[in-house]
Amino acid sequence: MKDIISKFDIGAEVVNYKTFGSGHINDTYLIEAHHQIEGVKRYLLQRINHHVFRNVEGLMQNMHVVTTHLAEKLSQEDTQFTTVHLIPSTEGKLFYEDNRGNFWRVQSFVPNSISYDLVKTEGQAHEAGYAFGKFQNLIEDIDVERVCETIPDFHNMAFRFKNFENAIASDPVGRRPSVNKEINFAEQRKVAMLALYQQVAQQKVPIRITHNDTKFNNVLLDQHSQKAICVIDLDTVMPGVVWYDFGDAVRTIISTSEEDEPVLDKIDIQLSLYEAFTAAYLEQTAPILTPLEVSRLSYAAQYMTFIMGLRFLTDYISGDVYYKIKHPEHNLERARSQFRLVQKMEDKHEEMQHIVDKLYHQALAK
Ligand code: GN1
Ligand code: MG
Numbered sequence: 001m002k003d004i005i006s007k008f009d010i011g012a013e014v015v016n017y018k019t020f021g022s023g024h025i026n027d028t029y030l031i032e033a034h035h036q037i038e039g040v041k042r043y044l045l046q047r048i049n050h051h052v053f054r055n056v057e058g059l060m061q062n063m064h065v066v067t068t069h070l071a072e073k074l075s076q077e078d079t080q081f082t083t084v085h086l087i088p089s090t091e092g093k094l095f096y097e098d099n100r101g102n103f104w105r106v107q108s109f110v111p112n113s114i115s116y117d118l119v120k121t122e123g124q125a126h127e128a129g130y131a132f133g134k135f136q137n138l139i140e141d142i143d144v145e146r147v148c149e150t151i152p153d154f155h156n157m158a159f160r161f162k163n164f165e166n167a168i169a170s171d172p173v174g175r176r177p178s179v180n181k182e183i184n185f186a187e188q189r190k191v192a193m194l195a196l197y198q199q200v201a202q203q204k205v206p207i208r209i210t211h212n213d214t215k216f217n218n219v220l221l222d223q224h225s226q227k228a229i230c231v232i233d234l235d236t237v238m239p240g241v242v243w244y245d246f247g248d249a250v251r252t253i254i255s256t257s258e259e260d261e262p263v264l265d266k267i268d269i270q271l272s273l274y275e276a277f278t279a280a281y282l283e284q285t286a287p288i289l290t291p292l293e294v295s296r297l298s299y300a301a302q303y304m305t306f307i308m309g310l311r312f313l314t315d316y317i318s319g320d321v322y323y324k325i326k327h328p329e330h331n332l333e334r335a336r337s338q339f340r341l342v343q344k345m346e347d348k349h350e351e352m353q354h355i356v357d358k359l360y361h362q363a364l365a366k
């Protein structure tokens with residue numbers, strides 16, 4: 001580890017490191033280094049999973065474009081909101097490739113920050129809405145052409161159904177018969193889900209730069225004030241539509257349980273959290289969104305929750321080849337919990353739609 005970190009330009013001696021975080025894809029380490037002048041500073045060292053992120057160069061370039069833009073804009077504001085910074089390699093590159101073909105990067109660790117998997121209060125939901133809304137708002141003036149699509153078809157429902165149906169057809173580890181109920185759940189929703197994606201494919205909604213992995217634990221809060229101070233995990237920053245970010249955020253923010261809750265009856269959604277999140281999000285984004293984008297935000301929450309369930313189920317049927325798992329049924333539990341969450345959102349759809357409409361008009365009037 002010390003050898004790898006020595007390839008980066010941190011100008012300090014590593015005094016400690018440990019594994020860190022709860023990501024499903026990359027390996028993350030928290031590094032403490034001792035600077036002559038600044039004392040102990042912390043960094044995140046990550047090994048980028050290049051089976052998932054096949055274009056590491058493009059990914060790092062996207063991150064560079066967005067973080068430097070954020071830093072520039074935030075320096076003109078009086079705000080605690082900040083961005084992570086990439087630490088270049090000693091060769092002046094954004095990452096380091098070791099002799100085994102692994103890709104590494106280092107970024108600053110935001111001091112006095114904390115993140116949570118679950119939202120407990122309306123205040124936290126509000127902070128998340130502020131963070132993701134502000135993020136969208138701040139990157140609005142970057143030309144989309146400057147970022148590339150690092151994982152093609154990432155939130156493309158047609159593509160995800162194709163993979164799902166291929167997995168069912170080949171059933172490589174014989175799990176298909178045990179998941180008939182889940183397969184039916186997915187197939188029943190196929191037409192409606194594809195319809196939303198059609199609007200993306202037909203370019204009815206603007207292609208913007210989006211984050212694409214807006215889980216609540218990708219928002220850093222200040223440890224003391226509990227205010228949102230940073231959006232992290234910029235791996236999937238690429239061209240997308242706002243439905244992805246709003247929807248994926250709502251998926252984790254209004255849920256009363258963790259993503260892999262095995263006891264389905266514990267899973268529910270809280271509309272007070274939805275309202276708090278949406279109000280803060282729209283305060284930041286209402287002026288830039290089109291009426292069509294706004295009109296489908298609440299359905300986007302179902303879409304993103306469903307697509308995660310579909311991907312977890314596909315991975316289960318495929319024999320757990322994509323996500324890290326902690327036990328053999330982990331992906332199935334994740335899929336079931338996401339599908340339960342979809343059902344809860346379906347039950348409350350009218351109310352969720354009404355909340356968006358109301359808050360959108362309020363935000364525009366401000
Ligand atoms: C993965 O690795 P992590 O936790 O940041 C996944 C997301 C899923 C998420 C589910 C590149 O993100 O799409 O929403 O797991 N990222 C990729 O928690 O597939
Ligand atoms: Mg991620």
